[in-house]
Amino acid sequence: MKARVTANAAYAVADIDKRLYGSFLEHLGRAVYTGIYEPGHPQADAEGMRKDVIELVRALDTPICRYPGGNFVSAYNWEDGIGPKENRPRRLDLAWRTTEPNLVGIHEFADWAEKAGTEMMLAVNLGSCGLDEARAFVEYVNHPGGSYWSDLRAKNGRTQPWNCRLWCLGNEMDGPWQVGHKSASEYGHLANETAKALRGLDPTVELVVCGSSHSNMPTYPQWEATVLEATYEQVDYISLHMYFENYEKNTAEYLALPAKLDRYIGTVAGIIDYVKAKTRSKRDVKISFDEWNVWYHQRKLDAERMRAWDWPEAPRLLEDIYNFEDVLQVGCIINTFIRRSDIVRIACIAQLVNVIAPIMTDPGGGAWRQTIYWPFMLASKHGRGTALQLAVEVPTYDAAAADKVPWLDIAGVHDSNVGTLTFFAINRHGSETIEADVALERFAAKSIEHTIIRHDDLEANNTKDAPDNVSPVKGNGAALSSKGMTLNLPPHSYSMVRVI
Ligand code: AHR
Structure with a gap:
């Protein structure tokens, strides 16, 4: 998608x-x-x-x-x-x-x-x-x-x-x-x-x-x-x-x-x-x-x-x-x-x-x-700094709570003091990867970091014996591009992407 x-x-x-x-x-x-x-x-x-x-x-x-x-x-x-x-x-x-x-x-x-x-x-x-x-x-x-x-x-x-x-x-x-x-x-x-x-x-x-x-x-x-x-x-x-x-x-x-x-x-x-x-x-x-x-x-x-x-x-x-x-x-x-x-x-x-x-x-x-x-x-x-008004175009679905729920949920925060731009992105879809082109206007982007939380089992949890079963790892789904960046967000995943 x-x-x-x-x-x-x-x-x-x-x-x-x-x-x-x-x-x-x-x-x-x-x-x-x-x-x-x-x-x-x-x-x-x-x-x-x-x-x-x-x-x-x-x-x-x-x-x-x-x-x-x-x-x-x-x-x-x-x-x-x-x-x-x-x-x-x-x-x-x-x-x-x-x-x-x-x-x-x-x-x-x-x-x-x-x-x-x-x-x-x-x-x-x-x-x-x-x-x-x-x-x-x-x-x-x-x-x-x-x-x-x-x-x-x-x-x-x-x-x-x-x-x-x-x-x-x-x-x-x-x-x-x-x-x-x-x-x-x-x-x-x-x-x-x-x-x-x-x-x-x-x-x-x-x-x-x-x-x-x-x-x-x-x-x-x-x-x-x-x-x-x-x-x-x-x-x-x-x-x-x-x-x-x-x-x-x-x-x-x-x-x-x-x-x-x-x-x-x-x-x-x-x-x-x-x-x-x-x-x-x-x-x-x-x-x-x-x-x-x-x-x-x-x-x-x-x-x-x-x-x-x-x-x-x-x-x-x-x-x-x-x-x-x-x-x-x-x-x-x-x-x-x-x-x-x-x-x-x-x-x-x-x-x-x-x-x-x-x-x-x-x-x-x-x-x-x-x-x-x-x-x-x-x-x-x-997520500290200025919250951004993002323009998001992505397919949606109708649910009991609301119609037109976007499959991609994304928020962006700009910290101009530190010079970082951070996105939090959730792919709500259970079987489709979201490939997003993100235009970054009036930002200087030099490097990018992707952190992802994902598990094959939606019911997976952390216990005292397996405390890190569900935890963030370094991802490889974010890259800088000529206009900004591209994101590859696997089905049912949570991502944090930081542009520095
Ligand atoms: O957080 C549990 C309870 O939920 C709180 O005591 C109450 O304010 C709410 O109903």
């Missing part, structure tokens, strides 16, 4: 906010306990944090990490996680029907984030709690000193404030499953009042208001309109979430789902514009896509197990084992964010360790990379 792509240095979408490569860690299953934190493990540091996991996170170069939830946050009292560990309460976590020992709280997470080379994106509880607990949390984390909560922080061992910039006003408040779920107008009012208080306390914070949990929600897209009308002057981002599934085991349909993601982003961008006009505002609100990933491999089983269990501590939960097909999907999802990076400024892969995650651990044992670690890492490391 032939394709033609044109990249021109002058045709830019936006300068990508590096927080497009954010991540997420929730008190859920083994994300925290035996994930990042496992005192007594041979790799644990003095604080009980696993150094092997920190190394894998550092290599992802994820600039922000959202914490502590997720659904968990909506019944979480952040004060339970401060002070001497022996005095911290054991609580029943209503979101996942588990027992939370509170051995990791804000101090431990902040220290870990620093070691892992990432910044905190914190969420306040607007489910079971409200404005007062939220302002106490922000005061504890960001106020320099001389007040009740900031002095308590100092007494608990941290004199300097952490100065966390990014705060989420609750989580998925449109979801009936959420503890303290609210209607759009109830939530909009609470979020606006909370935002005013938090800004009063610290005018430098950036605030994220909850949009829809997914675009199939019955309240979508009216939820966004109502919530934004109530909060427009006080918030900086509206949060969207989407998880991808392939229960039908139909690869072409599965890989068409990013077209639905694209439409979701476009619709919410339109609502933002509508509310901006309606409120006669000068502000620009952007999208924080702070939960996205593939999530279906264990989902139904987990739901049954959860209903049956008796409040276990750090059980195996949402431990999806990813395959090669998911590499292609994650590549297409990230490409969608790059192409929409003018409006999607923040995105967080959900999640980071053990729970629907690129990194897995064994309690007492090793840590390894899942298949999806690789497309995330390659984009996070090399």
Whole structure:
């Protein structure tokens, strides 16, 4: 199959906010306990944090990490996680029907984030709690000193404030499953009042208001309109979430789902514009896509197990084992964010360790990379700079999610500081190679590198015994040509091509 792509240095979408490569860690299953934190493990540091996991996170170069939830946050009292560990309460976590020992709280997470080379994106509880607990949390984390909560922080061992910039006003408040779920107008009012208080306390914070949990929600897209009308002057981002599934085991349909993601982003961008006009505002609100990933491999089983269990501590939960097909999907999802990076400024892969995650651990044992670690890492490391508006001509197919889905999914990023041009390309076709002529206009191209991820088996995964089964290798499908370059992309493959 032939394709033609044109990249021109002058045709830019936006300068990508590096927080497009954010991540997420929730008190859920083994994300925290035996994930990042496992005192007594041979790799644990003095604080009980696993150094092997920190190394894998550092290599992802994820600039922000959202914490502590997720659904968990909506019944979480952040004060339970401060002070001497022996005095911290054991609580029943209503979101996942588990027992939370509170051995990791804000101090431990902040220290870990620093070691892992990432910044905190914190969420306040607007489910079971409200404005007062939220302002106490922000005061504890960001106020320099001389007040009740900031002095308590100092007494608990941290004199300097952490100065966390990014705060989420609750989580998925449109979801009936959420503890303290609210209607759009109830939530909009609470979020606006909370935002005013938090800004009063610290005018430098950036605030994220909850949009829809997914675009199939019955309240979508009216939820966004109502919530934004109530909060427009006080918030900086509206949060969207989407998880991808392939229960039908139909690869072409599965890989068409990013077209639905694209439409979701476009619709919410339109609502933002509508509310901006309606409120006669000068502000620009952007999208924080702070939960996205593939999530279906264990989902139904987990739901049954959860209903049956008796409040276990750090059980195996949402431990999806990813395959090669998911590499292609994650590549297409990230490409969608790059192409929409003018409006999607923040995105967080959900999640980071053990729970629907690129990194897995064994309690007492090793840590390894899942298949999806690789497309995330390659984009996070090399997808920084200016997103390009590419012109792409390639045959398409009609799917349930959308018509005219291109067989080639491609995004381009120009880093003019370093002088690199990077393309991320996925061949969605299962039997045809894509031969692409790529015109490079107003770029100086001297050399080219091709990295490819491919496997004959779409179901292939990485395990602790075969951790590199699906991983990137050097490819030979890219060459410079008189007008730019040519690409040879095998069926069902993920490629990163760098022109230097
Ligand atoms: O990431 C898993 C869960 O998915 C989160 O807790 C929740 O916000 C979403 O529904």
